Amino acid sequence: MSFDLNQFFKEATLRVCGSLEAEEFLEDAFNYLVKFVPVEFMVLSYYDPTEGKQTLLAEASIKGGRLLKQSLVQPGRIKSYSSRPGLDFQVIEKAKNHPTAQPWITAGRLEPEASLLVMRLFARPDMIGTVIMVAQKGETFNQKQQNLVRMLQKPFAIALANCARYQELMELKELLRQDYRALQQDYIHSGGRRIIGVRFGLKGVMDMVRQVAPLNSPVLLLGESGTGKELIAAAIHQLSTRREGPFVEVNCGAIPQSLVDSELFGHEKGAFTGALAKKRGRFERAHKGTIFLDEIGELKPDLQVRLLRVLQEKEIEPVGAAEPVKVDIRVIAATHRNLEQMVKEGEFRQDLFFRLKVFPIEIPPLRDRKNDIPSLVEHFILAKHRELGHAVRPEPEPGSLDLLMGHDWPGNVRELENTVERALILSRGNQVSFRGLGLLMAGGGVRLPVYVSQDPPDQSLPPLEQVIKGHIQKALYQCRGQVGGPQGAARALMMNPSTLRKKMRKLGIVFGREAAGLYQKRPGNSSHQNKPADDPLY
Structure with missing residues (x-):
């Protein structure tokens, strides 16, 4: 055959x-x-x-x-x-x-x-x-x-x-799956966040952001915990030429020490037990974009050396890789710690400190920019009442602003956000109260939002509606007659503009076109016909 x-x-x-x-x-x-x-x-x-x-x-x-x-x-x-x-x-x-x-x-x-x-x-x-x-x-x-x-x-x-x-397609699929999972986490953590105070307490910070954003220089964000350093880092990225690239956040203090190498620099398949697939680290995922290293002061000395090499050589060494990988990234670092003191004590490398501190930006604590508190509260109420499933957006009760403005906010914006959420959970009806939440005034005592008459104690108190009317009129003077908008009385009083208009109609307060030019004069002028006599608030 x-x-x-x-x-x-x-x-x-x-x-x-x-x-x-x-x-x-x-x-x-x-x-x-x-x-x-x-x-x-x-x-x-x-x-x-x-x-x-x-x-x-x-x-x-x-x-x-x-x-x-x-x-x-x-x-x-x-x-x-x-x-x-x-x-x-x-x-x-x-x-x-x-x-x-x-x-x-x-x-x-x-x-x-x-x-x-x-x-x-x-x-x-x-x-x-x-x-x-x-x-x-x-x-x-x-x-x-x-x-x-x-x-x-x-x-x-x-x-x-x-x-x-x-095999190349399968590896690419796995890398895309990892990136998608990371982007989902980033979206969850950053959803709905925006910078409040751009025109007031953070104006100086944002001026510096706009100045450095178009460049590729490293930026070091300094400030207490809870001041919003991650938002400033995101703003720098969005205003930069790298805005179309990835923005990768890394909390240096939250990664277990045993996984730091793999998380930051990646690994090859089979590099160690359990490495069943190739994985790109955070630095490689940030290629052509920005990496934000939060809590940079928590990095161990050996990782400080590797980070210094990334900044100098623009390359990383994944675990198990035979050759280094080139990366094109911009580094933004942040910390609440005193890095200069850490350098003196030998806890942080001096050469790395100088590399990072090319353009430092100091973010002020909330106690130094309390004018932003009304806007922040309004923003958090708007965001949180939807998350909590409230059918109607509640309004802060009268006097809430005084209570919030009197607190020192050691936890900064994060503490304020949590306070608003806690108050919304406890609220009943259409008003949210901040009483009974343990807020302290700067001197340490509990501050209650009450109006205290400056008249002798034997004089009778004015009617409540007259006090409310006078308070609204004072806000109208401060806002030059404007009711709605960012500079309006409704914002100052932490009220919905439509709610404020209804209140003013009920109290007989003139506003809008009928009050053209009326609130351009300051209270105390004798020609002001709408100022209530003997009002203790003026």
Whole structure:
């Protein structure tokens, strides 16, 4: 019975090109070829001429197929041999006599006396592949067997190219999945946040932000916890030329010490136990964008050294990687600690401190910008009442502003936000009260928002409606008759503009067109016809 070469080529090719998974198609090919060729096991590898590194991709034997992904660095004298023309198909009687087999023997992959069949695969310009067949003990490959294997050189090259492209796509898919998960977390943490106080308490800060944003210089944000340093960092990114790139936030104090290397710099697949896939670190994810290192003062000394190298060399070394990775990033760091004192005490590297402190920005605490409190409260009420599922947006009760303005806010904006949320949870009806929440005035005593008459105690108190009317009129004077808008009386009184208008109509307070020019004069002028007589608030 004659041997059908066409049938052999068809059946072998179907198996070689039957899967995109290297271990699967190599196992199928082995199980078919072992009927015709005395092969004990076979290995698929590829060589990267630029790195001089050979990667063992997969192997197959009677035990089955197995994915390897092991790298063997070729010695310098072997690199040129591996890419030398004219060596597309070789039979090596003893492995120990062949230069390219030496790294395999050293790594325990080959017996020195084994007979080999080596077939080079030109998968694509940047990849030279190889199928290595190791003969069964005491056997070698005769000419007929060599001819059969040579017929499969092109199918193996196609299979390797497809497999390599498939693996690259799978790795890219995994990286995109990691980025998507990280972006989801960033969106959750940053959703709905905006900077309040741009025209008042943070005006100086925002002027500096606009000045430095277009540049690539590092920025160091200084300020107490809860002042909104992450928002300022995001603003710098949004106003920069990198705004289309990623903005990656890292809390240096929140990453477990055992995971810091992997989280910041990434790792290769198999770099350590549990590294089942390649992972890009935060620095690599921030490529072409901005990385924000919050709580930079919490970095350990060894990581300070690595960060300094990133700033100087613009490259990182993922865990398990053979070569560094270039990154194009802008670094914004932040801390609530005194870095200068830490440098003096040897807790923070002086050279890193100078690298980071190219353009420092000091963010004032909330107690130094209390004029922003009404706007912040309005913003938090608007955001939080939706989160809490309130059907109607509640208004602060009268006098709330005095109570909030009198508190020192050691926790800054974050404390104010939590206070507003707590008050909304406890509120009933359409008003939110801040009483009973433990707010202290600057002197340490509890401040109650009450109006105290300056008249003698035996004089009768004015009617409540007159006090409310006078208070609203005072706000109208301060806002020059404007009711709505950022500079309006409603904002100053922490009220909804429509609610304030209803109140003024009920109290008979003139406003709008009817009061044209009326509130341009300051209270105390005798010609002011709408000022109530003997009002204790003026």
